[in-house]
Structures are given as C-alpha cells and as structure tokens.
Amino acid sequence: MTPPLDLRHYTSDDRELLLDIHDEVYAELDDPLATREAFATFLDHWAARPGFACLIGYDHGEPVGFAYGAPLSPDTTWWHGIDPQPDDAFTRETATRTFALSELNVRKPWRGTGIARRIHDTLIADRAEERITLLVHAAHSKVVALYEQWGYRTIGQTVPFDGAPLLHAMTRQLRT
Template sequence: MTLVPDLRPYTSQDRELLLDIHDEVYAELDDPLATREAFAPFLDHWTARIGFACLIGYDSIEPVGFAYGAPLSPATTWWRNVDPQPDEAFTRETGTRTFALSELNVRKPWRGTGTARRIHDALISDRPEERVTLLVHVAHGKVVALYEQWGYRIIGETVPFDGAPPLYAMTRQLHT
C-alpha cells in the first residue's frame, strides 16, 4: 500500500467507480440518504455544475478514494438554513468566491494513512476561490475534529434539505 496516491481527474467514464466507492464507504451505515439510489442523482447534480472538479486517488491500479466539489453560484441556497445565520456579506456568492467540497470518500484500507488529506489538499490547492466550504454530520465528532485540524471552522448548523441530518457548515480560507 502506497501512502502517496496517484491522483487522476474525473472523466464521465468514472461515474460508476465513484458510485462503487461511495457504496463501499457507506455500506455499514443505516442511512437512507447514503444508498446508491439516493447518491447517484446527487453525484449527477454536482458533475453538471460549472467549475466541477474531482480527483480520484489510486494505489497503483486500485482506486482508494475521491473528492469533488464546485464553486457556489450567486443563486446558491447553501447558506440559507445555517443557524446562526451568517450576515449577508459572508453569504454573498459570486460564482468565484467559495468552492464547495461536496464529497471526500476514502476506502477503509486507506483510512488513517493521510490519504484523505492528500486527496483533499490536491483538489483545493490550485483553486482560485478565496475559501472552501463543506458540510459534515454534527454527530461525527471525529470527522469534525479532523476538519478543524485541517484549518476549517464551524460557521453554524444546518439541515439543507428535508430528510438530511443536522450538519455543520464549515469554512476554510484559501486566499485573502
């Protein structure tokens, strides 16, 4: 097992691979939003967004994980349900201000090896946006703490759509 994954950009031929990795990562959870049927439309929504970016990590030929996201558009509803509600100056989006990291999935054999951090950092390293945001389950304290170690801070709590669990909206500055 290598600790430095080979990172490759997403192509449309990788859709099923991302679905397979997601299935494996969430196999042990009893979460109706984590099923393949629920995730596939979500994946399609993100891949169709302007500025979509995705990196897939490989250990030789073995896929180990992926991360993807896209810039928030001026019409985004990302900040709408965040409590406490950030001020308008914070939530104003231009289409080039904030990169939303939607997914970061790493298969079990590569967890705890720094692979997630390497995929994450490579995805956002050359982003032109001034900040990155993500949503993380409030109940996943270890994951929240990990993101805080990576420089993210909690902005507030949100339930972005019906059926979603409570999530923290977190941000990290990329550029000032």
C-alpha cells in the same frame, strides 16, 4: 508509511467507479441519503455544475478514494437555514468566491494513512476561490475534529433539506 498515490481527474467514464466506492464506504451505515440511487443523483447534480472538479486517488492502480465539489453560484441556497445565520456580506456569492467540497470518501483499508488529506489538498491546491466550505454530520465528532485540524471552522448548523441529518457548516480560507 504513506502509501503512494496517483491522482487522476474525473471523467464521465468514472461515474460507476465513484458509485462503487461510495457504496463500499457507506455499506455499514443505515442512512437513507447514502443509498446508491441518492448518491448518483447528488453526483450527477454536482458533475453538471460549472467549475466541477473531482480527483480520484489510486494506490498501485487500486482506487482508494475521491473528492469533488464546485464553486457556489450567486443564486446558491447553500447558506440558507444555517443557525446562526451568517450576515449578507458573508453569504454573498459570485461563482468565484467559494468552492463547496461536496464529497470526500476514502475506502476503509486506506483510512488513517493521510490519503484523504492528500486528495483534499490536491483538489483545492489550484483553486482560485477565496474560501472552501463543506457540510459534515454534526454527530461525527471525529470527522469534525479532523476538518478542524485541516484549518476549517464551524460557522453554524443546518438541516439543508427534508430527511437530512443535522450538519455542521464549515469554512476555511484559501486566500485573502
């Protein structure tokens, strides 16, 4: 049975809540990029972007997960370093063409319940962009397969900055 879900838009008052959820989700991983400090930097960077959107899911008042992202700007470096490199027509951004999903986190007790998909789908349901993109750890084959089930396709691989793991760059059309 799918648990009930109350979805609320993020406010700056929710910052610590997102940090706490992220800490719990990544507690068992030995990933230097998943520390609270590193995530706080990523969150602050994304939250300051024009068009930032974040939804937090609650089950009977209990926070269970969140997703956030923002449109890619014309000067984005998102597509740099992807192998194979997509052509210029694919990577040209307008600040209204591509929504980048930066994070989707669901706490362990609610994984496998459909909550992640509901948060994701609600976050992007009213987006005006043509497509959505995300980066996912190449080593996490189950997560890659899940995104493929949701309609994403891998366009290449990248290591976007020093210390980052190998990531799949994935896209999904929202509208034509």
